Amino acid sequence: MTIYLLAAFLLVLFSGYILGQSKARSIARTQGRLHSLPSYYGGYVAIWCGVPLVLLLLLWWVGEPVVLKSLVLDSFGERIQEMPPERLGMLYAEVRNTASGISGFQSSDPEVLEAAKAYQHYAQGSQWIQVAVFALVALGGLAFGWKRIRREFRARQSVERAFNIFLVLSSLIAVLTTVGIVCSLVFESIRFFELVPVHEFLFGLKWYPQIAIREDQAASAGAFGAIPVFGGTLLISFVALCVAGPIGLFSAIYFAEYADHRVRAVVKPALEILAGIPTVVYGFFAALTVAPLVREFGINLGFETSAQSALAAGLVMGVMIIPFVSSLSDDVINAVPQTLRDGSLAMGATQSETIKQVVLPAALPGIVGAFLLAISRAIGETMIVVMAAGLTAKLTLNPLENVTTVTVQMVVSLIGDQEFDDPKTLSAFALGLMLFCVTLMLNVIAVQVVKRYREKYD
Amino acid sequence: MTDPPPSNRRESNERVRRRYASERRFQWYGRLAMLLGVAVLAFLVLTVFSSGYSAFVRHQIGVEVFFDTDALGITAQSPVEELEQAEYLLLLRKNLFKMFPKIRKRRDRKQLLGLISSNSGGELRDLVVSNPAVLGTKQTVWVTSSSNVDQILKGNAPREIAEKSRLLGDKQLKWMDSLADEGRLRKKFNPYFFTRGDSRAPEMAGIWGAILGSFWALMVCLLLSFPLGVAAAIYLEEFAPKNRWSELIEVNINNLAAVPSIIFGLLGLAVFLNFFGVPRGTPLVGGMVLSLMTLPTIIIACRSALKAVPPSIREGAMGMGASPMQVVLHHVFPLALPGTLTGVIIGLARALGETAPLLMIGMFAFVVDLPGGLLDSATALPVQIYLWAESSERGYVELTAAGIMVILSFMVVMNSIAMYFRKRFERRW
Known part of the structure; x- marks a missing residue:
């Protein structure tokens, strides 16, 4: 169905274009030179066909369900007068399921059956009306655009103006996305904080998001203290940074200061592959290979080691963020002016002394920025921890225990049944809001740090 | 590093020796770090292949x-x-x-x-x-x-x-x-x-259904993010007045590129699924979410490609009487297209590997039937890998690893195409 609609839409556009162009050509033949090229007249007509259609389609998408619902529910008469809106929604869903016969659903209520028939009737009618209205609008737009074509009509300006509007609108998508992210996170979080007080979420030390099945169950209310969850995230990120920091920094130093051209050309892209590997692959690697190794190692040393230790997840996550540290540090080390190095070498320092005492201090802000970006990446990483870290929130500093992270809890609370009046589901949005704020802050700080440093030497 | 007195000659030699030893050690730290990174990569690939080929x-x-x-x-x-x-x-x-x-x-x-x-x-x-x-x-x-x-x-x-x-x-x-x-x-x-x-x-399990699901989602992603991303890049690079508003948009795009992917999943859940009522767990909504994530990549790539086109092209076209829009659309953008396409392919390859946002919008169902279109319930390649990895039966381990081999080979192919584009069509002015 959608394919046919799309084909019809394209056909209308194309015919509008052809008609406009041919009229422009014939005017040019009889009355002399046009103001714009013929193709602009074609484009003008096509825009007049297409834009109203698209707007109408959007209107239809929003409006049709509303109109249908009120029409169908009217048939219930008195019965729905004092119904709460949720019940009304359920009733309407029942009618729709009965009408479409999804998985053989059939209501026993005769009134619902009646309403389902009415629904089918209206839905079919609506489809016909839709086709008629759309055809009318398309033809109207075509006729309007076509009529306006004259010899002196400035078609190019009109088309360019329309295109310019399209360009502006698309550049707004990025802003809209951010607004959408912030709004959805904030609104759902507000709903969450109506159920769970803000201070309990921010400062609580217990995280038991389960739903009570029985009233008298232990911890039936659930507890939503985010501190252990964030503690777990920080622990794993810290382990990751302990891996990625030295490896990334030292390889960046080697690339920038020592490696000859060929080594750099081979090894640098190889390290960057690490950033391109899907995180689910790292998750598999962590869960299947690294976690058992860590566990065995820990037990051999006489420590109690969990099968889903923070260490395993952190190690693998560290591997993932090596390229972030190394390529960013490489950039900033390369940006240190050569004159500083030359000065130090001329004073008799060895190359490593130059690096340690001159280059690194000069590049330090940039390196700090790189580390911050890597941490923000580690905090927001999901799949590795979902597959390799634990589910129970524990406030601990021992990397051999299993901990949970913000992203794991978000996935856990949204996979499965979602009920948007249940704190468990809504907690994902509150955690998401925190995550968004933290990563945004880290990024802004990192960018500022790097920027300020760059200005110093430029 | 002052000159030592002659009597301290031996001490001085000793100090120089130590300094050179420390120099060599430092070099070895760098080599070791580099080798460690590459070794881990090799170990990872080896693990996947050795458990997946069967x-x-x-x-x-x-x-x-x-x-x-x-x-x-x-x-x-x-x-x-x-x-x-x-x-x-x-x-x-x-x-x-x-x-x-x-x-x-x-x-x-x-x-x-x-x-x-x-x-x-x-x-x-x-x-x-x-x-x-x-x-x-x-x-x-x-x-x-x-x-x-x-x-x-x-x-x-x-x-x-x-x-x-x-x-x-x-x-x-x-x-x-x-x-x-x-x-x-x-x-x-x-x-x-x-x-x-x-x-x-x-x-009896296979990867083809997941490949199709990924294919449809990436199609949606491409169709949405390519035109929108290019249009946004053209506007910001060529037409936008340099004021606080355009600066805001720019900062915004850079920040979006750094937002954790799971947040985009929440956005898709709250806005696309709950607000607009797009069917859950379909390639359509998956592609929509992925396109929001790919958009910054494409915009940034297209802008730098546009920036690389020398001003002489613009001035030449302008001198021939082209309007600003014609200058961009007929002359500048075609020259920036290879760079843009490279960015698009790299963005799509990244979108192919994304798992977390798809979990949020319900693309993790157990799907036996091959998805035939945008509105069929489907999984995607990385989600299928995740689902298999979470299954406890022994037989799924090799499937997981083999699925990873498939997704990695897709990514290698896509990145090679991107590199080919860059090499083949890149122009130095």
């Missing part, structure tokens, strides 16, 4: 089947619907029991059935439907073995351990060996892996 073959058991028309209740002339409805699994079981006449006990027979795949009735059905002439004849049919047999034969699961922790019982092993001795056990290429959707039986 999924491309499967074991089959040759069962002597008499296609009894009475037992099946159909003939070669029956319409296809009747052919499809017949009880093939029952027939297969009967014939399998006939091959082991000594096994009489109910419990043993049940164990015997553990050698063949529980879905192998379907294989018989496909054989009959494609060639009804076999009805009434006796044939050797190669049916897929159960995952347990397969795993033990491939050596993925240990054989020489206590019966309790082994995948197959002692008796089952004995029967399996006797089948092997009779030449009724063979190893063949596993076509199911490349042609089927997910399955509850590891030996």
Whole structure:
């Protein structure tokens, strides 16, 4: 169905274009030179066909369900007068399921059956009306655009103006996305904080998001203290940074200061592959290979080691963020002016002394920025921890225990049944809001740090 | 580093020696760090390949089947619907029991059935439907073995351990060996892996459904993010006045590129699913979410490609009387297209590997049927890998690794295309 609609839409556009162009050509033949090229007249007509259609389609998408619902529910008469809106929604869903016969659903209520028939009737009618209205609008737009074509009509300006509007609108998508992210996170979080007080979420030390099945169950209310969850995230990120920091920094130093051209050309892209590997692959690697190794190692040393230790997840996550540290540090080390190095070498320092005492201090802000970006990446990483870290929130500093992270809890609370009046589901949005704020802050700080440093030497 | 007095010559030499040793040590730290990174990469790839390659073959058991028309209740002339409805699994079981006449006990027979795949009735059905002439004849049919047999034969699961922790019982092993001795056990290429959707039986599960799901989602992603991203880049680079508003948009785009992917999943859940009512778990909504994530990549790539086009092109076109829009669309953008396409492909490759946002919008259902369009319930490649990785049965491990091999090869191909574009069409002015 959608394919046919799309084909019809394209056909209308194309015919509008052809008609406009041919009229422009014939005017040019009889009355002399046009103001714009013929193709602009074609484009003008096509825009007049297409834009109203698209707007109408959007209107239809929003409006049709509303109109249908009120029409169908009217048939219930008195019965729905004092119904709460949720019940009304359920009733309407029942009618729709009965009408479409999804998985053989059939209501026993005769009134619902009646309403389902009415629904089918209206839905079919609506489809016909839709086709008629759309055809009318398309033809109207075509006729309007076509009529306006004259010899002196400035078609190019009109088309360019329309295109310019399209360009502006698309550049707004990025802003809209951010607004959408912030709004959805904030609104759902507000709903969450109506159920769970803000201070309990921010400062609580217990995280038991389960739903009570029985009233008298232990911890039936659930507890939503985010501190252990964030503690777990920080622990794993810290382990990751302990891996990625030295490896990334030292390889960046080697690339920038020592490696000859060929080594750099081979090894640098190889390290960057690490950033391109899907995180689910790292998750598999962590869960299947690294976690058992860590566990065995820990037990051999006489420590109690969990099968889903923070260490395993952190190690693998560290591997993932090596390229972030190394390529960013490489950039900033390369940006240190050569004159500083030359000065130090001329004073008799060895190359490593130059690096340690001159280059690194000069590049330090940039390196700090790189580390911050890597941490923000580690905090927001999901799949590795979902597959390799634990589910129970524990406030601990021992990397051999299993901990949970913000992203794991978000996935856990949204996979499965979602009920948007249940704190468990809504907690994902509150955690998401925190995550968004933290990563945004880290990024802004990192960018500022790097920027300020760059200005110093430029 | 002051000059040492002559009397301290030896001390000075010693100090220089130490400094050079420290220099060499420092160099070795760098080499070691670099090698460690590469070694981990190699180890990762090796792990995946060594545990995944065996999924491309499967074991089959040759069962002597008499296609009894009475037992099946159909003939070669029956319409296809009747052919499809017949009880093939029952027939297969009967014939399998006939091959082991000594096994009489109910419990043993049940164990015997553990050698063949529980879905192998379907294989018989496909054989009959494609060639009804076999009805009434006796044939050797190669049916897929159960995952347990397969795993033990491939050596993925240990054989020489206590019966309790082994995948197959002692008796089952004995029967399996006797089948092997009779030449009724063979190893063949596993076509199911490349042609089927997910399955509850590891030996019947395939990656094709997930590939299709990813394909549809990436199509949506491409169709949305390419035009929008290019348009936004053109506006910001060529037309936008340099004021606070355009600066805000720019900062915004850079920040979006750094937002954790799972947040985009929340956005899709709250806005696309709950607010706009896009059907849940479909490639359509998956593609929409992925396109929001790809957009910053494309915008940034397209802008830098536009920036690289020298001003002389613009001035030349302007001098010939082109309008600003014509300058950009007819002259500047075509020259920036290769760079843009490189960015698009890299963005799509990244979108292909994204898992977390797809989990949020419900693309993690157990989907057996191959998705045929944008509104069919579907999974995507990385989500399928995740689902298999979470399954506890032994047979899914090799599937997970093989799925990873598939996704990695897609990414290698996409990135090579991007690199080819860059090399082939890159112009230095």
